[in-house]
Amino acid sequence: MKLIHDPIHGHIELDDFVVGLVDTPEFQRLRRITQLGLAFLAYPSARHTRFEHSLGTFYLAKRIVEHNPEIGEGAVYAALLHDLGHYPFSHTLEALYPRHEENTKWFIRHGEIGDVIRERYSVGEFLKLLKHPLVSGDIDADRMDYLVRDAYYTGAAYGLVDLDRLVRNLLWRDGMLIVGEKGVIAAQNLLLARSMMYPTVYQHHVSKIASAMLVTAVELEGIPSEEIRTMDEVDLIARLRASERAEVRELVRAIDDRRLYKRVLYSASDPGGDAVAELWGELEAEFGHLAIVDYPPKPKFEEKNAFVETERGLKRLSEVSPLVRSLVELKDTHWRWGVYARADVRERVERFLGAFFD
Amino acid sequence: MKLIHDPIHGHIELDDFVVGLVDTPEFQRLRRITQLGLAFLAYPSARHTRFEHSLGTFYLAKRIVEHNPEIGEGAVYAALLHDLGHYPFSHTLEALYPRHEENTKWFIRHGEIGDVIRERYSVGEFLKLLKHPLVSGDIDADRMDYLVRDAYYTGAAYGLVDLDRLVRNLLWRDGMLIVGEKGVIAAQNLLLARSMMYPTVYQHHVSKIASAMLVTAVELEGIPSEEIRTMDEVDLIARLRASERAEVRELVRAIDDRRLYKRVLYSASDPGGDAVAELWGELEAEFGHLAIVDYPPKPKFEEKNAFVETERGLKRLSEVSPLVRSLVELKDTHWRWGVYARADVRERVERFLGAFFD
Amino acid sequence: MKLIHDPIHGHIELDDFVVGLVDTPEFQRLRRITQLGLAFLAYPSARHTRFEHSLGTFYLAKRIVEHNPEIGEGAVYAALLHDLGHYPFSHTLEALYPRHEENTKWFIRHGEIGDVIRERYSVGEFLKLLKHPLVSGDIDADRMDYLVRDAYYTGAAYGLVDLDRLVRNLLWRDGMLIVGEKGVIAAQNLLLARSMMYPTVYQHHVSKIASAMLVTAVELEGIPSEEIRTMDEVDLIARLRASERAEVRELVRAIDDRRLYKRVLYSASDPGGDAVAELWGELEAEFGHLAIVDYPPKPKFEEKNAFVETERGLKRLSEVSPLVRSLVELKDTHWRWGVYARADVRERVERFLGAFFD
Amino acid sequence: MKLIHDPIHGHIELDDFVVGLVDTPEFQRLRRITQLGLAFLAYPSARHTRFEHSLGTFYLAKRIVEHNPEIGEGAVYAALLHDLGHYPFSHTLEALYPRHEENTKWFIRHGEIGDVIRERYSVGEFLKLLKHPLVSGDIDADRMDYLVRDAYYTGAAYGLVDLDRLVRNLLWRDGMLIVGEKGVIAAQNLLLARSMMYPTVYQHHVSKIASAMLVTAVELEGIPSEEIRTMDEVDLIARLRASERAEVRELVRAIDDRRLYKRVLYSASDPGGDAVAELWGELEAEFGHLAIVDYPPKPKFEEKNAFVETERGLKRLSEVSPLVRSLVELKDTHWRWGVYARADVRERVERFLGAFFD
Structure with missing residues (x-):
């Protein structure tokens, strides 16, 4: 087991399989892809990369799966690799080229990293996990990591999220990642934080x-x-x-x-x-x-896809939270x-x- | 006046002259010189650059001069530019080439930034300020910024320094920057922090x-x-x-x-x-x-050059603090x-x- | 000048007049009035008192007045004393007794603190300042301090507010404290933070x-x-x-x-x-x-009284921010x-x- | 299982037995014993109590035991109760009365809390655990908690300690809690932090x-x-x-x-x-x-009792670290x-x- 020190999550533990994935040229390349592209021209300190974010997403995914073991660990490794295919300066060049998810698949099919994956998974099976709710929902490990991390590196005061409370209150139900009732305010706060990072940082x-x-x-x-x-x-x-x-x-x-x-x-x-x-x-x-x-x-604010488990069954977060509802209405404002x-x-x-x- | 947001110091105010200095190719180049060279291979999050550090040093220098106006503002601008000449990956290549201070002078003599400086200073006069105690002492704005910043970006727990107390207790006496008695523990802490960052981060x-x-x-x-x-x-x-x-x-x-x-x-x-x-x-x-x-x-631990103003006159910090004394003894340990x-x-x-x- | 160390604002400077106010039995009594009453039974660490909060409010008020000197310093001293009259356990007993503002007036009229005030102000004049917008608006020094402080002491993740940006963007216009356009998101964030502290902490x-x-x-x-x-x-x-x-x-x-x-x-x-x-x-x-x-x-959410200076004149914050609008709608939810x-x-x-x- | 929110450690999990211990008058009394006695007259924000500190010590003890299960969980419960007997204003009155450890024993023998303990332990057996190295060593859960907590509440810049690294590198060897080689700098830092909190806060x-x-x-x-x-x-x-x-x-x-x-x-x-x-x-x-x-x-600086596991066998921390050695020399300085x-x-x-x- 290896430990990586991270200012957001403390020590992140990597087991041998993860070390194998991380120690490939494809994954190491992420050290040279800045998380926020050219945002450092507005926020000089925003120099963090997809590498740290990928490790952070992995860390959160792993903790969520510890609370919901039925998800299975494959999704945790997929969380680690979900951003593998980013172009230089992250989303910037997606205006000209296919979305980065396509490249991720390409790297897994053709890179050294594919060989590591094949030790445990068939590539076809693994590729499906890349769309797992752990990293592709409205409240997911990806977003939880990047909001807190982007706030830390820009110094913006809008990305504070109670990650621990969220992790403890995300529930796996019928193939969906649902917010438990005690996590509603933390989830709402995550979406609000995002809506404030949007004009302040992401669309500066x-x-x-x-x-x-x-x-x-x-x-x-x-x-x-x-x-x-x-x-x-x-x-x-x-x-x-x-x-x-x-x-x-x-x-x-x-x-x-x-x-x-x-x-x-x-x-x-x-x-x-x-x-x-x-x-x-x-x-x-x-x-x-x-x-x-x-x-x-x-912009797409897909907040309508976040669900909450209430006493009266599943509800959309936007039904439960008027603030989230107004986020949906507000989506084009910026x-x-x-x-x-x-x-x-x-x-x-x-x-x-x-x-x-x- | 322009504001730059910084996670360490909050908002850093830049007046027009400083904006002129910052908006030169020579200063902007610092955005592409990482502060800790290849340390990011050990601490993935350590991606900050000489650009942010230079602004932070400027900020602290300015605050120290506000408390000691007789220093004069020239030294504050010199603090901004003290790292202008760093090579790619900062100190790494100084094993092969002249020290970066030489390049700083060269840039000021031959770069666009020299033209901005000449609006207010003769180049000869300005170059002397680059060795000002504000950025070349044992307790100075440079070191105060980099320790706290490096700790923030690596997540190391050893760089916490009471910057505010230090700033309020640095005194300008006969061309020296002296620690006032109420700043002794903060100064000692700065040197201790450095001594712990040394093996943990700088010499990883x-x-x-x-x-x-x-x-x-x-x-x-x-x-x-x-x-x-x-x-x-x-x-x-x-x-x-x-x-x-x-x-x-x-x-x-x-x-x-x-x-x-x-x-x-x-x-x-x-x-x-x-x-x-x-x-x-x-x-x-x-x-x-x-x-x-x-x-x-x-390594040179020049801690012997930090002086304290006591009731019984100037003393070396190492005389006043047994811990600092043991730092001097310990200098080769790592x-x-x-x-x-x-x-x-x-x-x-x-x-x-x-x-x-x- | 005296310095008090505060975990929220760093060093708070007190001039002689403020030291005189603080060193009265009436003000010292605030050390024995907990800020959040019995909330420590839910959040054990919430043991901070009206004393620290009063100093923090004073600090922020002073900074706002530095940016808007036409307000005058009387309001800053009033900010210091705005909570002087709180009952044991703060708001708890206001269900049985007159509001604490009445006691504040009583203490100023009859306590030692009144003697200190009379060195500079007539009591009648000073009492009027207690309702100053600096401490009685929707976006004011009082609220700015308590949200950040309460979050720090409870560990709640909802009280992060960009105090520095707010302070720099509060403008004094015709007897009102107005939010400048660059402060809108920070102000909105303050109100959102409050709305999340409400159910999580204040109404636990x-x-x-x-x-x-x-x-x-x-x-x-x-x-x-x-x-x-x-x-x-x-x-x-x-x-x-x-x-x-x-x-x-x-x-x-x-x-x-x-x-x-x-x-x-x-x-x-x-x-x-x-x-x-x-x-x-x-x-x-x-x-x-x-x-x-x-x-x-x-609960009264008076957010409708926060105004913003826009290119097209004064607007209510709730007009400019759909999120704040939904806060108003949501006021009875909890x-x-x-x-x-x-x-x-x-x-x-x-x-x-x-x-x-x- | 119950969760308590703490600003230092996040969520602290309490199992039913711990809830039973906490829900006794003897333990609840700790809410009304301030951790630092009258230090709030120098640091107004230092209002935390033995209650939070006891929970924090329990949390760290539990994590250390997770890494060293052979210690056994009894010591973790003893860690929770190690400060039960403190007098009002903590150590202040020990100048007049027996040390608080005597009262702790008395409460356990005669209080309701003894009944809870007896569900699992004989009182005699449990009393011995109160001197366990987990809470009575030079590097222990007690000290780890109070240094970080006291720094947080006073705002002092001297109590930052890498708790996670320490927890991962404390080893149970022959009835002793030993520092592993990777924990040496963190342990040294703990002792340095203490030595700086001493004159700044504890002996103000x-x-x-x-x-x-x-x-x-x-x-x-x-x-x-x-x-x-x-x-x-x-x-x-x-x-x-x-x-x-x-x-x-x-x-x-x-x-x-x-x-x-x-x-x-x-x-x-x-x-x-x-x-x-x-x-x-x-x-x-x-x-x-x-x-x-x-x-x-x-003052007793017992730092000589902290041991490190090195390649060449057990060594005193003061042998391995010149800084710790100078702490021992320096013990009477303040x-x-x-x-x-x-x-x-x-x-x-x-x-x-x-x-x-x-």
Whole structure:
């Protein structure tokens, strides 16, 4: 047994099988994938990686399974590996490439880590566990770890969650992870914490602008998905710095130096996908990479899938908690789309937008 | 005025001049220099960078100067920049290259940051401030920040220091930063914390082995100091991964995958520099890069330079505190030299050492 | 200047005038008034007192006034004294006696502390400051301190509030303390924290039962309000232990030994004050002090009085934040009334209630 | 199973037997015995009690026994009860009465708690467990809990200890609790933390003066030990407030109002017991209760009894750690004796002392 020290959970115990999984190039690569992508440009201390988060998720999953042994330990190992396939800078590049879950499967099928898994599981069987409620629900080990961890590393005051109470009050019922009645306030608090981390950290405009710049650079560079999926952040940044295209080099240089594009437009009112597409085309024709449109999908607050065991049977958490209900209503509140431009063309882009929307 | 959120100090206020300094490529580069080098291979969460540490040092320096305005604000800006010249992975490569202080001067003389400084100071005048007691004493803003920060990021239980009490009890006397009588226990605690972080974190054997591997790779690659001094960690790792020399590629790959060399010898008894040099030569002839000798300089505990203002005049902290006195005596206790080898040649190297020392 | 060490705010600085206020018997008495009354029977560590809370409120008020000097320092001293008049066990006995604010005025008019105040203020002028928005709003120094402090002492995970951000974003406008736009999420978080502390800590049923028992004992003992207002917790408990009435001695003994009455009824549905009064009368006739009715007033969530400064003028926080809006809707959710009985008559009381409501 | 929430250890689980022990008047009385006596006059937030500390000691003892099941669970229950016999204000009154361990035995022999114990143990057998190394060593569950807890409640920065690492590295060997090699630094840190809490908190002069005043009041009141051993702090303070002797009432009033005696003499040089006794007699004759001599026994640092399991057999911790060695040397450093006097006679006492020592 091996111990890893973690500021969130204290000592995390790893048994031999877990050590085998962790000691593979695929898992070690997660040390070079930052958890919050470019958020460190807004919160300098947010330098934690998918590696620590994966260990933390494993730790919580294991504790939940200790309280609910019928879940089986396979799901615990799947929890460890649930983020294996993340691209450099985590979710940032999912705007251009398949979701990271696809890469996770690919690594397990083709990497050394697959050999370790095969000691105990068939790959097919294991892949199914990656969608286990332990890591894919509204109240799950993944979310429990990342909220507390992201708060710790950013210093944000919104991620305090009573993990111990939650762990003790998550119940396995008919293939679902349910909140016991004594865990309701802790679960509600988890969802509230998330809703406050969302605008404050996860959707901070500095992070969004830098991300849009990185996406633009990667798109211009034209890296195929078979290539990017095994890259780490060193590979990607080095590749962009050495690009043959001046625009790419300029963009990555600007991110490095934190000389970010400015917001010309930043709005909660959605003109619709068609109008945005048209605008984007025209902006590109006029300004090339100097103006970027950032039109993200609307956030999904799936809080409606958290269930509570009450005296009167299963209830949605949103039925039991008016606060959670208002979270569901509130889900689009923080959505923004934007147009960002390099400082020197900002005014020209502003006039262009004025004309376009006129 | 700009606010930066920091988990250690809360909100750090930056005035326009500081924003100007921070917004230069030279200062932003510190975001890509990890504070503890390769220590994250032992403490996965230790991913903080010289950037946050520099801001934290600035913050503490500023508070100390608020209590001692006669120090003048120049020293506060120097505190911000005191680590500007660090190489990739911080102190690791100082085994091969000039100390980072030299690079700091070079950046200030030749970088954009020099232009910002010249708005208020002559460069010559400013360079002198880099050795100011605020950042180069035994009890200084630098050390106060890094101990608490390193403890926070590693989760180590040894770095708690009463920063507020220290800040309120540091006194400027005749060009020295002196501890006031009410700050003695806090100062003693700072030095004790450091002495415990030393073996636990700073000299963790995993970090030492990985560092020795990196030093070997960089030496084999033969990067001139004029080149490495402007590199960040992306540049360096990318360069090593793309090396023409297979040994270099293999070494960096092993660090990436955390397939570290094993300790064949790890000893507190010093055979003397000559014997080590001879051993090293022979090992190299026999094993090339597969065996590495790690013979670090003895640590300097300069605790003898911390002074306290007592009723009976200035005293050394070590006179006032028997614990600090024993720290001075203890300074070599944790020193180790080692021979590390790739797992597959470990036994051969062991036999070789046996023969050598026989 | 004097420094007091506080685990929440670090060092709190007291100037000579404040030291004068603190060093009076009236203020020192607060050391013997627990902040959360009998909540320590549910959360053993909740032993903090109105003394620390008063100092913490003073500290925050002072910081807010540093950012808004036009408020004037009188309000800061009033913040220090806002809880001076609390009865033993804080709010518990307000069911029987005038609100503690009345006692505060009485102490200032008749106590030594009034002499200290008169050095700088007229008493009439000062009494008005006790209702200052700094300590009587929805987002104020009082609430900011107690939420964080109560969470620290209970270990509850719901009281984390970004005090520094709030302090920096409270603005004084036309006699109101307004939240600046950058403080909205922190303010919202404060109100959410409160709403979660409410059912978890402040209205914990153990605390409610013990409080109802204490109220009953004090009522039976018949202590006049002129007498109780100067008592501390030692006085009160000693008086009850030495009572001539066996019921009183029995009740205080049961609280001491934590042999609490049991819940026979605990309900969110309100039968109306008349029905409850009738029930109470009948229960008393039948069971004396062995059955207690606990029919608290509905909680007031005054969150509708928190205002935000937005680009489009002043708005209620509940307009800007759907979560705060749902707090207002939710205000009665946690209200309960109850009937508690000594363990040995529990069943008889249960049957009695069955008959009554039949 | 019952859960108690604790800010230090999170949720503490109590099984039925423990609930039985806790739910006795003798154990509940500990809620009214403050852990640090009158230290709250220096650190207002230090209001925690022997109740929480006892639960925390139980929690740590249980974890240590989980790692060393051969210890047996009896010692864990003894850990819970090890402080049962404390007098009001903890150690303060041990200057006048038998040590609290005697009262613990008395409560177990004669209290309701004895009946609970007898369900599983003979009283004779159980009493022996009260001296178990789990709670009476240099590195034990008692000390581990109180250092961290006292630091948390005072806000002192000196009590951080890596409890988890210690718990995992305490080994049961031949009836001794030994530190494993990986626990040495954590154990050393525990002893260092204690040595810093000693002058900062435990021997704070404010606490010492108030304690001397309380001791004087109790002595004047002449309470027999059979009476005081069952008192709690309410009983004692109420008794002193209602004393027939004006001096007693005056002393307790002064403590309540924090109008403490002043230091006329406070010295590290020991004139010897005989000289002190003579001085005391003369002072008493001249000043009665207005001048108090405080001549405490020298502290025992028993650090020499902590053992470490090394490759070369058992070693004293002080052999392995030079820092611990210097703690032993340093043991008398913070010892002081003092003469305190009421403010209005201070100068007269000063002159008297001058004449006495002339």
